[in-house]
Amino acid sequence: MKTNRELAAIASQLRRDIVRMVSAAGSGHPGGSLSSADILTALYFNVMEHSPATWTRSAAGQDAFFLSAGHLAPLYYAVLARAGYFPVSELGTLRRFGSRLQGHPSVTDGLPGVHRASGSLGQGLAAAAGLALGKKMDGDSHTVYALCGDGESEEGEIWETALFAAHHGLDNLVGMTDVNHQQIDGRVEDVAGLENLSEKWLAFGWDVICADGHDFASILDAFKLAGKRDGKPKMILFETVMGKGVDFMEGTHEWHGKAPNAELAARALAQLDETLGDY
C-alpha cells in the first residue's frame, strides 16, 4: 500500500506524462485526463487487485477497470505504463501512425491492460456490468470498476445500465463519475443540466458515495465504502476540477480536447513535479 504522499507523487508524474504526451501529439484530451488523475492513481496503486504479469482481457481472478470515457486515453495509458503494463517509453508514441496508443483505446494491437475499445460515450458501464455479471456466474468475487464523465451521463445508455445493474443486484460493480462540471460545449449545467446526480443514482437503486476526487483520504474512503456487498451496485461521484494541476486549464471546458503548444506545455510542466522520471 502506498501512502497518500506517495500516491500524490505518482499523480504528479501522471499529470506530467499527460501534458507531455498530448503536447507532443499535437492533439488529445488533457482536461478530463487531469481531473481524473488522482482517482485512477488511487485505483491502480492502492485499490485494485491486479497484476500486469498475469493480466488477460477476461480479467479472470483479478479486479478490472473499464474506461468508459475513452477520450481520457492519455491518463489511461500513463497509469497503465506507470503500473507496469507496458514500457513508459511507449507513452511518447500517443496518436502516432503505427502506435498501439490509439487516439482512443483499442484492443486491435493487443495493448496490455486494455480490455475493450472506448471512445463512443455511454457504453463502458454496460460492458462493465456484463463482466461483473460474468464474474458472479463464475463465482469470482473480484470487482469491476468503470469510469464515466459527468457530461457522458447525458447518454441514455448510462441509465439503461443503471436500471439493469440494480435489477440484477450487481454489487461487484463500482461505477465512478468524474464530476468535473465541464464538457466540450461548456459547463455541464449550461449544456444539459444533470441536476442532482446523487439523487438520480439513488433513485435507480444504487449505493451512492460522494468524495473529493483530489483528496486521497477521501478517494480511498470512498473505495472502501464501495467494497460493501449488499446487493446493490455502487456509484462514486468524485467532485473534481477540470484540468486539475495546471492553472490555465483548471475549471474551463477550453482544454477538454486541445493540446498545449511547447510554450504552454513548459508553463504547465513547471507546475508539476517530476517524481518518477519523465519517459
Place this chain on the structure above:
Amino acid sequence: MKEYIDTGKKDTRSGFGAGLLEAGRRDNRVVALAADLKGSLKMNAFAAEFPERFVECGIAEANMVGVAAGLALSGKVPFCGSFAEFITGRVYDQIRQEVAYSRTNVKLASSHAGITLGEDGATHQTMEDIALMRALPGMTVLVPCDYNQTVQATLAAAEFDGPVYLRFGRPAVPNFTNPSEPFEIGKVYKLNEGGDVTLMACGHTVWEALEAARLLEAKGIYAEVLNIATVKPLDSIALAASAAKTGKVVVCEEHNAAGGLGEAVAAALAQEGICAKIRFINGGDRFGRSGSPAELMADYGFTAANIAAAASAL
C-alpha cells in the same frame, strides 16, 4: 432436378430456439440475453432449462449489447436477441465499438427480419440489416434458409470464435434441408446443378428459388440453385464458378438493394473477372408496409414465378 421435400412448414426463429437450447446443453459457456422478447425469439426453452444462464435485460437494447460484450470478455458465449431492426439499426454504434472493434465473441440473434414480419409494418420490418452488418469489419453474417438450417447455423455460431450476425424470421416456411447436415460458415450450398442460369438466394427466398428451378425445368431451362447462407465472408470462388458456367445470374433476397446480397454478389463476380448477366430481385429502395407475409412476398416479387420469369428473360 434434385428433389427437395417440405417436411412441414416451420418458422426459422423456432430453429434458432432449438439450436440455442442444444448449444446450451453442449457448452455451459453459452448464455442468452433478451430485451423483453424472450418469447418472440423462442428463448423460452433455454431460459427454463438454464435460468442461471439467461439474462433478461428489459426494453434496453443498447445496454444489452454492452452487457453481452462484457459477458463475452469473461469467457461466456452470449447470444443476444431481438427483432432484426432493434438488434442492428438501433444499436449499430454499440455493436461497432463493443462487439466488432473490440472483437468480443458476441452472437447477435436477429429475428423477424425482412418484410415477412408482416402486419406490424415498416417500423419493425428492417430491409437494411444485412447492409449494416456486412459493413462492419470482421462481422460474420449468416442467413440460413429454413428451420433445420437455422438450428445448425446457431450451433455453428456458438462454436465459432468471433462476432456473428445470425438472421432469421417469423413466418412458417417450408422446411427442407437435411436436419443432420452441420452448418459450415462460409460455404455456399449448391442445392441443384444446372447449366443455363444460376439462381442465388438466402433466407426465405431460397425455397422460392428452388420452386423457380422446377418451373424453369418444365420449360427446358436448367437452373443451378445456390443457397448463400453465409453472406459474409462470401465464397467468391464458388459464385464465380457457377456464374462462369451459366453466364446468367438471378439474385433474390428479402432485403433492400443497397448493401445486400445482390450487391455483394455483383462485386464478387466483378472482382473475379466474371462476365455474366445479372437480375436483382430485392426490395429496391423503399420501406415496407403492413400485410400478411404471403401478400408481401408476392408484392415484392419474392416468388418462384417472379424468379423464374426473371431467369427466363435473361
